[in-house]
Amino acid sequence: MSEAVFAHRIQFAFTVMFHYLFPILTMGLGFFIALFSTLHIVTKDRRYADAAQFWAKIFAINFALGVVTGIPLEFEFGTNWSRFSSFGGGVFGQMLPLEGVYAFFLESGFLGMFLAGERRVGRTLHWLAGLGVAFGSLLSGYFIVATNAWMQHPVGYELDPSGGVRLTSFWAVLFNPYAGWQYAHVINGSLLAAAFVIGGVGAFYLLSNRHLEFARLSVKTAVVAGVILALTQLFPTGDFNGKNVVQYQPTKLAAMEGLFETEKGAPLAIIGMPDTEKGILIDPLYVPEFLSFLAYGDFHATVEGLSKYSRDLWPPVVLTYYTYHIMVGLGTIFIAQMLIGLFLLWRRKLYSSRWFLWMLMLSVPFPYIANEAGWVVSEVGRQPWLVYGLLLTHAGTSTNVAAGETVFTTLGFAGIYAMLSILFLFLVARIIHHGPEESVPAASIAAGF
Amino acid sequence: MNVAWFWALSAMLTAYAVLDGYDLGVGTLSLWVAHDDDERRLVVNSISPVWNGNEVWLLAAGGMLVVSFPRVYASGFSGFYLALMVLLWLLILRGISIEFRNQVADPLWRSLWDAGFWVGSLLVALLLGVALGNVVQGLPIGPNGYFQGTFALLLNPYSLLTGLLSVAVLAWHGANYLRVKTEGALLARAEKWSRSLWWAAAGMAVIVTVATFAVRPSAGRNFQAHAIAWVLPLLTLGGLVYGFLCRQEDHNNQAFRASTLVIMGLMGSAVLTVFPDLLTSTLNPQYSLNIYNAASSPLALRTSFIANVVGMIGVVVYSTYVHRTFHGKVRLDSGHY
Numbered sequence: 001m002s003e004a005v006f007a008h009r010i011q012f013a014f015t016v017m018f019h020y021l022f023p024i025l026t027m028g029l030g031f032f033i034a035l036f037s038t039l040h041i042v043t044k045d046r047r048y049a050d051a052a053q054f055w056a057k058i059f060a061i062n063f064a065l066g067v068v069t070g071i072p073l074e075f076e077f078g079t080n081w082s083r084f085s086s087f088g089g090g091v092f093g094q095m096l097p098l099e100g101v102y103a104f105f106l107e108s109g110f111l112g113m114f115l116a117g118e119r120r121v122g123r124t125l126h127w128l129a130g131l132g133v134a135f136g137s138l139l140s141g142y143f144i145v146a147t148n149a150w151m152q153h154p155v156g157y158e159l160d161p162s163g164g165v166r167l168t169s170f171w172a173v174l175f176n177p178y179a180g181w182q183y184a185h186v187i188n189g190s191l192l193a194a195a196f197v198i199g200g201v202g203a204f205y206l207l208s209n210r211h212l213e214f215a216r217l218s219v220k221t222a223v224v225a226g227v228i229l230a231l232t233q234l235f236p237t238g239d240f241n242g243k244n245v246v247q248y249q250p251t252k253l254a255a256m257e258g259l260f261e262t263e264k265g266a267p268l269a270i271i272g273m274p275d276t277e278k279g280i281l282i283d284p285l286y287v288p289e290f291l292s293f294l295a296y297g298d299f300h301a302t303v304e305g306l307s308k309y310s311r312d313l314w315p316p317v318v319l320t321y322y323t324y325h326i327m328v329g330l331g332t333i334f335i336a337q338m339l340i341g342l343f344l345l346w347r348r349k350l351y352s353s354r355w356f357l358w359m360l361m362l363s364v365p366f367p368y369i370a371n372e373a374g375w376v377v378s379e380v381g382r383q384p385w386l387v388y389g390l391l392l393t394h395a396g397t398s399t400n401v402a403a404g405e406t407v408f409t410t411l412g413f414a415g416i417y418a419m420l421s422i423l424f425l426f427l428v429a430r431i432i433h434h435g436p437e438e439s440v441p442a443a444s445i446a447a448g449f
Numbered sequence: 450m451n452v453a454w455f456w457a458l459s460a461m462l463t464a465y466a467v468l469d470g471y472d473l474g475v476g477t478l479s480l481w482v483a484h485d486d487d488e489r490r491l492v493v494n495s496i497s498p499v500w501n502g503n504e505v506w507l508l509a510a511g512g513m514l515v516v517s518f519p520r521v522y523a524s525g526f527s528g529f530y531l532a533l534m535v536l537l538w539l540l541i542l543r544g545i546s547i548e549f550r551n552q553v554a555d556p557l558w559r560s561l562w563d564a565g566f567w568v569g570s571l572l573v574a575l576l577l578g579v580a581l582g583n584v585v586q587g588l589p590i591g592p593n594g595y596f597q598g599t600f601a602l603l604l605n606p607y608s609l610l611t612g613l614l615s616v617a618v619l620a621w622h623g624a625n626y627l628r629v630k631t632e633g634a635l636l637a638r639a640e641k642w643s644r645s646l647w648w649a650a651a652g653m654a655v656i657v658t659v660a661t662f663a664v665r666p667s668a669g670r671n672f673q674a675h676a677i678a679w680v681l682p683l684l685t686l687g688g689l690v691y692g693f694l695c696r697q698e699d700h701n702n703q704a705f706r707a708s709t710l711v712i713m714g715l716m717g718s719a720v721l722t723v724f725p726d727l728l729t730s731t732l733n734p735q736y737s738l739n740i741y742n743a744a745s746s747p748l749a750l751r752t753s754f755i756a757n758v759v760g761m762i763g764v765v766v767y768s769t770y771v772h773r774t775f776h777g778k779v780r781l782d783s784g785h786y
Contacts, residue, residue, distance in 0.1 A: 064548035067501060068541040074511055075533055078526025082595070085526075089519025090745025094753055097512030101760035104505045109764075109771045112498030121774055160746070167745070170752035398527035400595040409534040416538060420545070427552050 005394045007406035008080040013379070014410060015072050017372055018417050022066030024371050027141050027187060028194025029059050030107075030134035032221070037130045041123070047217050047438075052130070054214065054436035055198070060115055061427050065420060067108070072413070080406065084386055084396030087164040091157045092150045092387075094173050099143035107136030141190070142183050149179035151387050152378070153248040165390070178244050182378075185237035189374065192229040192334065193367035195222045199341075200364035201432055203357040214436045216351055219360070223341035223350065230334040238331065239294070245381075246295040246303075249388055252381035254306040255317045256324035257291055258284075266291040266303035274321050279307065315383040323376040330370040337363065450750040451740040454517040455724065457754065458510060461761075463716040465506035466577075467622075467709050472500040473577075474623020476543060476570020477616060480563065482627060482638045486556065487781060489563050493550055495630040495779045499772060500547055504540075509761075516753040520594055520743035521727045528588060528596040528728075529580065532603050536576050543569030571616065578615025582608035582657075585722055586664045587737075590730035594738060607664045614653040618715065621646035621692075622708035628701035630779050636701075643704055644696045650711065651689050658682075661722060665729075668722045678721050685714030 033055050040048035074096070077085050085093075110132035118126040150156075156172030157165040167173070199222025205215035245253050254260070258269050260279035268291040272284030289299040296303070306314055337359065344350040351357075382388055386396040475496050483489040496503075514522045526533060546565035553559075583598075586607050590596045624646055627639035661668050672678045688710030695704040723729060727743060730736035744750060 061548065061552070064501075064544060067504075068544040071508060071540055072537045074508055075526060075537060077515060078522045079530045079533055080527075082523035082527035085515060086520050086523040086594075089515045089522060090749035093512070093516030093519060093745070094749065094756070096515050097509055097753070097757055098760065100505060100509030100512045101757050101764060104508060105502060105764045105768065108501040108505050109768055111501065113771055113774055116498055116775070125774075167749040167752065170748075170756070398523075398530070398595075400527050400597045401530045405530060409531070412534065412538060416541060420541075423545070423549065427549065430553070 001394060002403075004399075004401070004403040004406070005397050007403040007410070008397045008401070009393070011080055011406050011410045011413075012073075012076055015069070015076065015413055017375070018413075019066065019069040019073055020372060020375065021368060022062050022069060023137070023141070024190050024193045024368055025062050025197060026059070026066050026190075027137045028190035028192070029055060029062070029197070030137040031191060032194055032198060032225075033059060034130045034134035037127050041127055047213055050214060050436050050438050051217055051221075054431075056115060056130075057431050058428055060111070061424065061431075063107075063111060065424055069417070069420070080398055080401065081386075081396050082398040082400070084391065087391055087396065088150075088154075088157075088387060091154075091165050091167045091173060092147050094167065094170055095143045095147040095150070099140045099147075103136045103140030103143060105136075107133045107140065110136065138187060141187055142179075145183040145186055146174060146176060146179045148378070149176045149182055152182070152382060153178035153244070154387050154390050178248060181237060181240040181244055185233070185241040185374075186371075188229055188233045188237045189367070189371045192226065192233055193371055195226040195229055196334075196360075196364055196367045198222045199226065200361045203361040204432070205435070206351055207354060207357050207361065211435045211438060214438060219341075219350060219357070220345065222360070223338060223345050226334070226338035227342045230331070230338045233331055234335065238328075242294065249382065250304045251306065251309055251313055251315060252320065252377075253295065254304060254308075255315045255320040255381055256377055257303075258317070258321045259291065259303060259305045260307055261305040262302060262308050263305065264292070264302045265289040265300050266295075266305075268294065271325065274317050276317050313384065315381045320377055320381040323373040323380070327370050327373040327377065330366050330373075334363075334367065334370075450747060450754060451744050452725075453754060454513075454744070454750055455720070455727075455740045457758070458513060458517065459716065459720045461506060461510035461513060463713055465503070465510060466619075466712050466716055468503035468506055469500070470574075470619045470712055471622050471626040471705075472496045472503055473543075473570045473574040474619040474621070475626055476566050476623070477574055477620045478623050478627070478639075478642055479570070480567045482624070482642055483635060486559060488635050489559070490551065491631060491635060491779050491781060492627065493547055493566065494781075495627065497547055498775050501544075502768060502771065504544070509757075513753070513757055516745060517750060518727055518738070518740065518743045519745055521738050524590065524594050524596070524738055524743075525584075525728055528590075528598045529583075529603070530598065531600060532576065532580065532598060536573065536580075539569050539573045539576065543573055574616045574619045575612040578612035579603060579608040581615070581719060582611025584728065585611070585661060585668075585719055587729035587731040589732050590728060590736045590738065591732060592736055594736065594743075596730075607660055610653070610657050610660055614650075614657045614715075617646060617649040617653045618708070618712060621650040622705075622712060625692075625701070625705040625708045629705050630777075632778050632780075636698075640698055640701075647689075647692050647696065650708075651693075654685060654689065654711075654715065665722065671721045671724055681714050681717030681721055683714070685711050685718060688712075688714055 033052050036048045036052040036055070039045070040052065110129040113121050113129035114126060114133055121129065150173060153176060155176050156167060156169040158168050160166040198218050202215045202218025202222060205211045206219060258272060258274045258281050259266060265288070267286035267288045269281055270285040270287060272281030275282055292301040292303055293299045295301065306317065341350060341356060341360070344353050344356055384392050386393040475492060479489065479492050483492045542565050546562040546569055550559055550562035550566065583603055588596045588598065589602070621643060624639050624643035628636060628643055631639055688707050691710065692704060692707035695707055725740045726737050727740060728738040
């Protein structure tokens with residue numbers, strides 16, 4: 001791989017992974033804020049209003065950082081990947097502006113109204129503004145996933161004599177079969193991350209014996225939502241997303257599972273270290289025939305291995321394999337954690353189980369890692385293709401942008417983003433330290449559950 | 450469809466210039482028009498609920514360029530690589546300065562973000578003007594449709610003039626916005642700045658118009674061929690005259706309308722200067738990218754036009770509503786934002 005191609009890949013990968021840290025929370029938290037706001041209107045319970053207001057403050061900072069780190073991505077399709085844009089802009093570009101037109105305007109437009117508060121805009125409008133922000137965030141997720149889905153599984157196009165592709169169907173691109181489950185899995189991941197953040201902050205307050213009403217509501221919400229979301233992240237969203245990979249991207253599937261040889265009744269490797277030279281997994285732990293079952297619903301089905309394809313079509317196996325296993329491993333742990341939490345909630349011991357609260361609080365970074373790892377699987381596993389089966393990555397870069405320029409600007413971004421990270425953590429920590437404004441006085445610990 | 454898309458993009462960019470234009474103008478003036486923490490807070494608050502939505506017009510326009518004229522997007526963005534990266538950093542600076550400023554009550558914190566807001570806004574206004582100037586002037590696009598935009602190439606006398614025009618007009622526009630939104634001492638200073646900046650805006654408009662013919666001899670072509678094209682420069686002139694007449698106090702809303710008209714007229718005139726080119730090659734006219742040779746397929750143009758126009762109708766409706774919610778003077782008490 002040339003220096004320039006590597007530099008362009010690093011620039012995009014770095015800026016998109018840093019950016020994505022913010023939408024992970026924005027999409028999910030927007031939903032929960034809208035939920036709390038709605039529950040307040042329905043039940044008149046002020047605790048929900050306090051929760052919505054507290055999370056809105058964190059949401060605002062998180063959203064701002066998502067916006068400023070997101071703009072570079074839209075530019076980078078052109079700055080770094082100009083040949084890709086020239087090749088397919090008329091097709092994948094069908095989805096891209098819709099993110100701005102249908103979603104960004106909605107979320108950015110109504111956020112100002114939502115943050116201005118009930119007193120300025122009135123209760124109903126404030127609530128509707130919250131819904132607008134949540135809906136806008138979730139909708140923007142669809143259009144960008146649909147753009148990515150076209151790269152994973154191109155549809156609705158025909159080859160153009162000039163060497164690019166031409167649109168044959170807008171609806172095929174909008175309803176790409178790959179996009180639906182990919183989107184569901186991405187949104188579910190975001191909602192799950194938000195549940196952990198809400199729970200983690202609640203756990204912090206319970207452990208510190210502060211803001212107990214708010215803390216209990218937060219932990220309970222996190223556990224109830226978390227159980228559902230952790231399970232749906234696996235099934236159906238993870239499973240059906242995975243089945244799309246089986247069907248449309250066999251090399252990605254083989255790499256993520258570490259399956260070097262085609263096998264009938266292929267086993268699922270729980271762990272193992274890939275040795276790409278020898279084409280084996282070192283010290284593997286297998287569940288026999290289970291990969292065939294997951295991929296095809298049939299324990300005796302044949303699953304294609306990497307060796308079926310020439311080496312130059314293999315994605316980076318080691319990175320794809322490990323990020324996939326990190327994601328799945330964490331996802332499994334999340335299910336276990338939330339089931340334990342639900343059990344404790346049922347036994348009325350949730351708020352007093354300090355060991356569980358510690359675990360919940362310390363777990364906050366892990367959904368972020370899982371979400372990012374999943375995207376690494378998605379993008380690295382697609383290599384060497386930029387558009388799977390159509391355009392190789394090294395054929396999509398901007399040849400008029402030298403490696404030196406790209407490295408210079410990536411270093412610039414790295415410095416800016418390091419500072420933004422510190423500022424973000426500082427500001428969010430202050431908000432958490434200050435705590436929610438509570439309308440009802442905090443109950444004493446003696447009140448227990 | 451190609452022509453329709455040309456005008457749709459022009460409209461999007463003009464809307465961006467009018468809306469985020471006042472955000473940038475307010476920022477450019479901020480340190481001079483506001484003298485203490487309360488006044489600086491008011492200045493930031495005058496745009497804080499709407500600046501993000503205003504900036505989306507640029508992002509939406511960019512996305513639309515991808516689908517309508519992908520070769521222009523590819524060539525322009527890769528060609529302008531370095532300048533765009535710097536622009537991105539400045540947009541980050543401007544955005545977080547607005548969002549972070551009021552988070553901490555410490556004077557040093559606030560001074561830092563006040564400076565960031567000013568620098569970010571001023572330089573973004575300048576760079577956008579430089580970019581537009583380079584588009585009007587033309588770029589060394591080669592036979593493969595690409596060019597390499599070094600700083601040396603992009604920062605030339607003409608583009609620096611258009612950059613200054615941008616700063617002058619947007620600062621005048623921002624001053625007029627503050628005339629609508631503020632009261633008392635702030636209002637008085639905004640009025641004073643508005644009067645002075647009118648001269649800067651009008652002067653730069655004249656200079657740039659003359660300079661345009663010098664760097665692009667065919668600039669008058671569309672105006673000679675189509676009499677209706679004159680509407681746009683006349684709009685600029687009319688807006689400037691109207692603005693001159695609104696120098697006095699109590700003509701605050703009118704002044705803002707005047708600068709809006711001037712921006713519309715300048716943007717419209719600029720696009721008419723290049724039409725049907727989008728990126729003109731200074732090496733050979735054959736290498737220029739225009740609305741025909743750089744467009745996506747007819748079906749792609751049609752479906753994206755419908756999908757985006759339908760969405761934008763909704764956007765205009767609810768955005769107008771959102772802006773109306775924040776109508777009126779900005780104040781520091783709790784009932785206001």
